[in-house]
Amino acid sequence: MIKYSEIRKRLEFEQKKELDDQLAGFTHYLHSPHEYSRDDYYKPLEEQLNGSKLNKVEETALKLPLKWDVPFPPPEDPKFTFIDLFAGIGGIRLAYQLEGGKCVFSSEYNKFAKVTYEANFGEIPFGDITKIDEKFIPNHDILLGGFPCQPFSIAGVSKKNSLGRNHGFLDETQGTLFFDIARILKEKRPKAFMLENVKNLRSHDKGNTYRVIHNTLEELGYNLHVDVLDGKHFVPQHRERIIIVGFDKNVFNGEEKFDFPELPEANRTIEEILEPEVAPKYTLTDNLWKYLQDYAAKHKAKGNGFGYGLVDFDGISRTMSARYYKDGAEILIPRGPGLTPRRLTPRESARLQGFPDEFVINKVSDTQAYRQFGNSVVMPLMNAVAKEVVKTLYTHE
Numbered sequence: 534m535i536k537y538s539e540i541r542k543r544l545e546f547e548q549k550k551e552l553d554d555q556l557a558g559f560t561h562y563l564h565s566p567h568e569y570s571r572d573d574y575y576k577p578l579e580e581q582l583n584g585s586k587l588n589k590v591e592e593t594a595l596k597l598p599l600k601w602d603v604p605f606p607p608p609e610d611p612k613f614t615f616i617d618l619f620a621g622i623g624g625i626r627l628a629y630q631l632e633g634g635k636c637v638f639s640s641e642y643n644k645f646a647k648v649t650y651e652a653n654f655g656e657i658p659f660g661d662i663t664k665i666d667e668k669f670i671p672n673h674d675i676l677l678g679g680f681p682c683q684p685f686s687i688a689g690v691s692k693k694n695s696l697g698r699n700h701g702f703l704d705e706t707q708g709t710l711f712f713d714i715a716r717i718l719k720e721k722r723p724k725a726f727m728l729e730n731v732k733n734l735r736s737h738d739k740g741n742t743y744r745v746i747h748n749t750l751e752e753l754g755y756n757l758h759v760d761v762l763d764g765k766h767f768v769p770q771h772r773e774r775i776i777i778v779g780f781d782k783n784v785f786n787g788e789e790k791f792d793f794p795e796l797p798e799a800n801r802t803i804e805e806i807l808e809p810e811v812a813p814k815y816t817l818t819d820n821l822w823k824y825l826q827d828y829a830a831k832h833k834a835k836g837n838g839f840g841y842g843l844v845d846f847d848g849i850s851r852t853m854s855a856r857y858y859k860d861g862a863e864i865l866i867p868r869g870p871g872l873t874p875r876r877l878t879p880r881e882s883a884r885l886q887g888f889p890d891e892f893v894i895n896k897v898s899d900t901q902a903y904r905q906f907g908n909s910v911v912m913p914l915m916n917a918v919a920k921e922v923v924k925t926l927y928t929h930e
């Protein structure tokens with residue numbers, strides 16, 4: 534059986550400036566040969582795959598299945614299928630894959646996130662979702678996505694109203710990334726979906742954003758379950774996220790048995806995720822530390838509480854944001870009295886989001902790694918929700 538690592542070596546993934554859609558299609562074909570066109574995605578690379586660099590053992594066509602020597606291979610005997618939208622580095626994918634799900638399509642347009650994703654799952658996500666026809670996407674049981682939050686333009690809608698045109702909520706979402714989720718739901722009708730977003734989605738744009746999202750999903754014929762859950766029950770980080778789960782009313786009649794997971798006691802501590810030896814480069818410069826202290830003092834004087842956050846070893850941290858790489862101010866680790874604190878290492882940020890240590894993070898710079906984990910999810914929290922979603926799918930069958 535040919536190994537995935539051998540294939541990526543022959544196609545020189547590591548040397549590529551960008552992992553483009555041709556390669557994305559190729560890796561999707563390797564995962565799901567019945568869903569993607571061999572002519573489009575395998576043939577154009579055939580020569581390179583079987584070319585002169587190969588020793589004479591097997592110069593014929595690539596044989597599937599192959600040996601997935603990646604940290605998180607697809608399940609051998611999948612229980613359900615899903616798609617991973619706004620995939621980032623695949624935190625949600627990992628959570629559902631651990632429950633026996635097989636990913637049949639992923640999309641992410643950040644080139645550094647794609648590198649980390651490929652290193653872990655052996656799949657390159659397709660790019661910009663706004664450019665992908667919903668009919669192209671394979672059928673799947675569950676749609677997953679932690680999508681960027683954007684306002685819906687009320688102005689556009691009232692203009693349409695004044696022209697006397699009938700419109701549903703779906704119309705209102707045009708031009709936003711949520712629209713892309715909605716059009717895929719409409720075309721593919723997965724049995725269920727799970728969407729994840731910041732807690733503030735509910736108050737964003739005076740509640741209008743959430744109202745449109747909620748109404749659009751209901752209009753599409755899905756029964757919704759919504760909750761705000763805190764990652765602190767699984768990792769030493771306060772991170773509240775809104776989770777929207779929907780089940781197709783055509784399948785479940787609105788009568789599915791679904792409850793959000795019971796959350797374990799929040800007893801994790803920062804100390805548990807720290808590395809024993811940390812390189813000096815993670816210590817703040819004296820200048821930056823002084824700047825952060827002055828800034829905090831200035832704001833305190835004005836009555837604003839916000840400044841840097843020095844963690845308590847037996848406590849939890851604030852929410853890690855995608856801008857953590859800038860100065861690390863929100864989560865600083867004390868190094869002892871009189872010493873300048875340090876920021877988290879990339880591995881510690883991965884742990885703060887509950888990613889296992891086998892998760893490969895060193896294919897990109899530290900800056901990109903911080904952004905990727907700051908943008909990602911508390912993986913075990915997603916996994917706890919995944920267990921419930923999957924249970925509901927099974928109990929129905």
Ligand SMILES: C[S@@+](CC[C@H](N)C(=O)[O-])C[C@H]1O[C@@H](n2cnc3c(N)ncnc32)[C@H](O)[C@@H]1O
Pocket residue numbers: 619620621622623624625640641642643646660661662663678679680681710905908909910
């Ligand atoms: C909040 S992050 C989701 C992170 C993900 N849940 C994870 O575990 O890493 C949103 C992602 O959507 C991606 N994105 C934004 N617009 C996109 C588009 N038009 N097409 C594809 N991906 C997009 C961003 O690059 C970002 O990685």
